Structure formats: C-alpha cells, structure tokens
Amino acid sequence: MSTFYFIAFLSIFFSILVITAKNPVHSILYLILTFFTFTIHYILMNAQFLAIVNFIVYMGAILVLFLYTLMLINLNKESEPRKSNLVNIAGFIGGTCFLITIVAALKAFKVSQPVILHDPNLGLVKNLGKILFNEYLLPFEVSSILLLSAMVGAVLLATKDPKTA
Amino acid sequence: MGLADIIIKLILVVIIFAISLVIAMYSTYAERKIAAFFQQRIGPNRAGPWGILQPLADGGKMFLKEEIIPANASKFLFIAGPSLAILTACIGTAVIPWGQSLTIGKYVIPLQVADINVGILYIFGVVSLGVYGVMIGGWASNNKYSLLGAIRAASQNISYEISMGLSIIALLMVTGTLSLKEIAEQQHGFWSHGWFTWNVFRQPLGFLLFIVCAFAETNRTPFDLPECETELVGGYHTEYSSMKLGFYLFAEYINMFVSGAVMATLYFGGYNFPFMHHLGLSDNLVAILGVIALFAKIFAFIFFFMWVRWTIPRFRYDQLMDLGWKVLIPLAIANIIITGLWITFVK
Numbered sequence: 304m305s306t307f308y309f310i311a312f313l314s315i316f317f318s319i320l321v322i323t324a325k326n327p328v329h330s331i332l333y334l335i336l337t338f339f340t341f342t343i344h345y346i347l348m349n350a351q352f353l354a355i356v357n358f359i360v361y362m363g364a365i366l367v368l369f370l371y372t373l374m375l376i377n378l379n380k381e382s383e384p385r386k387s388n389l390v391n392i393a394g395f396i397g398g399t400c401f402l403i404t405i406v407a408a409l410k411a412f413k414v415s416q417p418v419i420l421h422d423p424n425l426g427l428v429k430n431l432g433k434i435l436f437n438e439y440l441l442p443f444e445v446s447s448i449l450l451l452s453a454m455v456g457a458v459l460l461a462t463k464d465p466k467t468a
Numbered sequence: 469m470g471l472a473d474i475i476i477k478l479i480l481v482v483i484i485f486a487i488s489l490v491i492a493m494y495s496t497y498a499e500r501k502i503a504a505f506f507q508q509r510i511g512p513n514r515a516g517p518w519g520i521l522q523p524l525a526d527g528g529k530m531f532l533k534e535e536i537i538p539a540n541a542s543k544f545l546f547i548a549g550p551s552l553a554i555l556t557a558c559i560g561t562a563v564i565p566w567g568q569s570l571t572i573g574k575y576v577i578p579l580q581v582a583d584i585n586v587g588i589l590y591i592f593g594v595v596s597l598g599v600y601g602v603m604i605g606g607w608a609s610n611n612k613y614s615l616l617g618a619i620r621a622a623s624q625n626i627s628y629e630i631s632m633g634l635s636i637i638a639l640l641m642v643t644g645t646l647s648l649k650e651i652a653e654q655q656h657g658f659w660s661h662g663w664f665t666w667n668v669f670r671q672p673l674g675f676l677l678f679i680v681c682a683f684a685e686t687n688r689t690p691f692d693l694p695e696c697e698t699e700l701v702g703g704y705h706t707e708y709s710s711m712k713l714g715f716y717l718f719a720e721y722i723n724m725f726v727s728g729a730v731m732a733t734l735y736f737g738g739y740n741f742p743f744m745h746h747l748g749l750s751d752n753l754v755a756i757l758g759v760i761a762l763f764a765k766i767f768a769f770i771f772f773f774m775w776v777r778w779t780i781p782r783f784r785y786d787q788l789m790d791l792g793w794k795v796l797i798p799l800a801i802a803n804i805i806i807t808g809l810w811i812t813f814v815k
Binding site for chain 2: 332335351352359362363364368370376411
C-alpha cells in the first residue's frame with residue numbers, strides 16, 4: 304500500500320509539473336514521467352498487458368509524436384501567443400466546475416469499499432485475450448471501426464487538396 | 469525468493485552487463501577492422517598486437533577529451549540525453565534467455581534475469597523508448613542540425629516500429645506465447661515433426677521484415693539518417709564531445725548486440741543447436757555449449773550489421789519513408805494474413 308501512495312504522489316507531482324512548466328518541451332517530458340508512473344500503477348494492479356501497452360503506445364509512440372510536433376514548431380516564450388483575460392477567466396471557471404464535479408462524483412462513490420477484482424489474474428495476456436474475444440467481442444470490434452474511421456479522417460485532413468492527392 | 473537466489477541473480481546481472489559492455493567495446497574494433505577489410509586497408513594496428521588494445525585507447529581518449537556544453541543548451545537535458553540512450557540500450561538484455569538452466573549442487577541457476585510473461589512486449593517497449601535519448605539530446609543542443617537529426621530519428625523510429633510490431637504479431641501467432649523463454653524452448657534442437665524447429669523457417673518473410681526494422685531502429689546504415697554527415701554535419705550528436713558522445717556511439721553498439729540477441733532468440737533458435745541432446749553430454753555441458761551457440765549467432769548478426777553498413781549506401785529520406793509505409797507495412801499485414809490462413813487450414 305505504501306508503494307501505491309508513493310507512486311500516486313509521484314503521478315500527481317509530475318502532472319502538476321506538466322501544467323506549470325514554462326517550456327512546452329519540458330512539459331511533455333514531465334508528461335512522459337507521469338505516464339511512466341501510470342505504468343507502475345498498472346503493474347501494481349497486476350494488469351501486465353495494460354501496463355506494457357501503456358508503455359509502448361503512450362510513452363513509446365504517442366508522446367514521441369507530441370515531442371516531435373513541439374520540436375518541429377519550436378515554441379518559445381517570445382512567440383507564445385498571449386491569451387486574453389477573458390480566456391483565462393473562462394478557463395478558470397470551467398476548470399473549477401470540472402473539479403467540483405469530480406469531487407462530487409468521488410463523494411457519491413463509497414471510498415470505504417475497496418474495488419475487489421473478481422479474478423486477480425484478469426490482466427494477464429492470456430485471460431485478457433480470452434475475455435476480449437469471447438464476452439466482449441462486439442464492443443472490441445466496434446471500437447476498432449471507430450479507430451479506423453479516425454484514421455481515414457486524419458488522412459483526409461492531411462491531404463490538402465483531394466483532387467491533386 | 470531466498471538470499472541465495474538474489475545473490476545468483478545479482479551475479480548474473482553483473483556478468484551480463486559486463487559482457488554486453490565488453491562486446492560493445494570490441495564491436496567498435498571489429499567494425500574498424502571489417503571496414504578496413506572491405507576497403508582493402510589494414511585498419512587499426514598500432515595499439516597492442518593487431519591493434520587489439522584500440523578500444524581501450526579510444527575509451528581513454530573519450531574520457532580525457534574536453535567536455536563542452538554549449539552556452540545556450542538546456543544543460544540538464546543535454547546530459548540526460550546520452551544517459552538515457554545508454555540506459556535504454558542496457559536494460560534490453562534483462563529478458564533474454566541466455567541458456568538452459570545450470571545445476572550446481574542443489575542450486576538450479578536459470579540463465580535469464582527475468583522470465584516475465586510479456587517478454588517480447590518488454591523488448592518492444594525498451595526499443596520504443598530508445599528514441600528519447602536521441603530526441604532529448606538533439607533538442608537540448610539548441611542547434612538546427614541536431615534538431616533535424618532528432619526529428620528524423622523520431623519519425624523513422626515510429627514508422628519502423630509499426631512494421632516491426634506487425635512482424636512480431638505473425639511470429640506470436642505461430643508460437644502462441646509472449647515469453648522469450650518459452651519461444652526459445654519451442655525451437656529445441658533443429659528438426660522435429662518433418663520440419664525445422666527454428667522460427668526463421670516458419671516465418672521467413674517475418675524475419676526479413678524484422679531485420680530491416682532492426683537496422684532502422686538501431687540507426688545503422690542504410691538507415692542512419694539521424695546522423696547523416698553529408699547533410700546534417702553530425703546529426704543529433706553534432707554538439708557532443710568527450711564521453712557523452714562516447715555514450716551515444718556506445719549505445720548504438722549495445723543496441724546492435726541486443727537486437728542480435730533478440731533476433732537469434734526469436735528466429736534462430738536462441739541457445740539451441742542441432743543434435744544438442746543426441747551427443748550424450750551432461751545437461752550442464754549442453755547448457756554451456758548452448759550459451760556459446762547463442763553468442764556465435766549474435767556475433768554472426770553483428771557481422772551482418774557491419775557487412776551491410778560497408779556495402780549498401782544510405783537511403784534518401786523520402787525513400788526511407790516510402791519503404792517503411794508503402795512496402796514494409798503492407799508486406800507485414802500480408803504476412804499476418806498468410807500466417808493466419810496457414811494456421812487455420814494447414815496446421
């Protein structure tokens with residue numbers, strides 16, 4: 304349990320650094336560390352497959368692309384667009400509403416009852432694969448169609464002029 | 469896990485770490501000798517007999533050279549880059565099964581540091597993390613050439629990771645397990661049930677895709693665009709000097725060693741060699757011979773890496789991207805489909 308609290312502390316610490324860091328590249332690097340702590344959380348919950356996929360997909364691919372984009376557009380303090388006060392106030396109100404919603408949701412959830420997994424070995428690759436391809440086959444395939452449509456959409460957006468492409 | 473087990477594991481970790489460093493060190497020597505052979509030169513021959521002490525001299529030079537950190541560089545990240553590169557290079561060896569278990573007295577010593585049941589995915593994760601060292605170092609140098617090298621490294625690694633992953637999926641369909649130990653055990657001996665046991669004979673196309681991607685992931689020629697001298701001065705390590713440069717160069721050789729070990733384990737039978745249980749030798753002797761066989765395979769792969777480097781010129785960047793996205797990925801998907809059909813109808 305103490306491991307959990309230590310890792311949870313690290314997750315929150317790094318995620319605060321993500322939003323407070325001045326330099327966007329530093330912010331992404333803190334985000335990488337945050338995702339790394341998430342990987343440790345998954346391992347603590349015995350969800351090996353989820354842990355390693357989080358590691359490969361988020362840390363190894365998506366955040367590399369984030370970093371890639373940031374390095375390419377090369378943001379720095381001088382060229383950073385100034386936000387108007389109105390946007391700042393709107394952001395503050397929105398964020399506060401979100402925080403209140405989350406706190407209220409957590410209060411409704413009985414914290415004293417810990418979540419009990421029916422099968423602690425569910426996260427191992429073999430069990431997860433069997434469940435995904437038996438009980439949850441339809442949602443699994445539907446989500447793959449969702450990803451495919453997102454991919455097609457991205458390709459369409461990337462080709463500027465559909466006639467010449 | 470008792471105290472004895474922990475001590476055994478620690479000794480194993482130290483031995484593997486030392487071996488991978490020594491092999492990386494002598495790979496630099498081998499590379500220079502092989503390059504010399506290909507170009508009809510003699511190569512390093514002054515330090516010690518046949519130049520055998522050349523890596524030590526190079527190392528000493530690297531340590532003693534002046535350390536320069538550019539004034540406008542981000543200092544912490546400038547140091548973190550090469551450290552991360554060498555860290556990710558070294559941790560890949562943890563899941564590789566180096567041989568069958570040794571039995572000494574009442575202790576059974578498994579020659580593998582960690583037998584986790586997602587072994588392949590661990591390797592894959594470490595590989596995908598390897599690009600951060602290059603990217604962070606290239607960005608922190610605050611130099612346009614370094615930045616371009618870093619960006620090239622990122623896009624190249626992402627592109628080739630996809631086809632690497634797809635070629636591994638086809639392999640997993642054949643083996644039915646993610647544990648490297650079990651994959652090595654399945655390839656026991658050389659011949660059984662009327663076909664070769666080694667996976668390269670079951671997944672020839674998959675192996676071809678994997679080795680091409682391995683070249684791209686280790687940034688070796690013909691895929692060494694991130695450090696392309698003719699266009700980018702020195703690529704991501706333009707601003708680096710002394711041992712920090714040494715770390716980047718060293719990480720490349722360790723990566724070569726690790727990817728050789730992974731390819732030998734996944735496709736070339738790992739520590740297995742033909743007739744290993746028909747020779748009538750004791751189990752321990754067979755295990756030791758197996759370790760030697762694995763290292764022979766790894767050295768063959770390292771030689772292959774060097775052979776290609778001094779034979780094939782570098783790709784152009786658009787050719788590199790075309791090869792990755794328009795050739796390798798469709799081939800990898802076709803390979804998965806063929807493997808699926810084969811498993812359904814033939815096996």
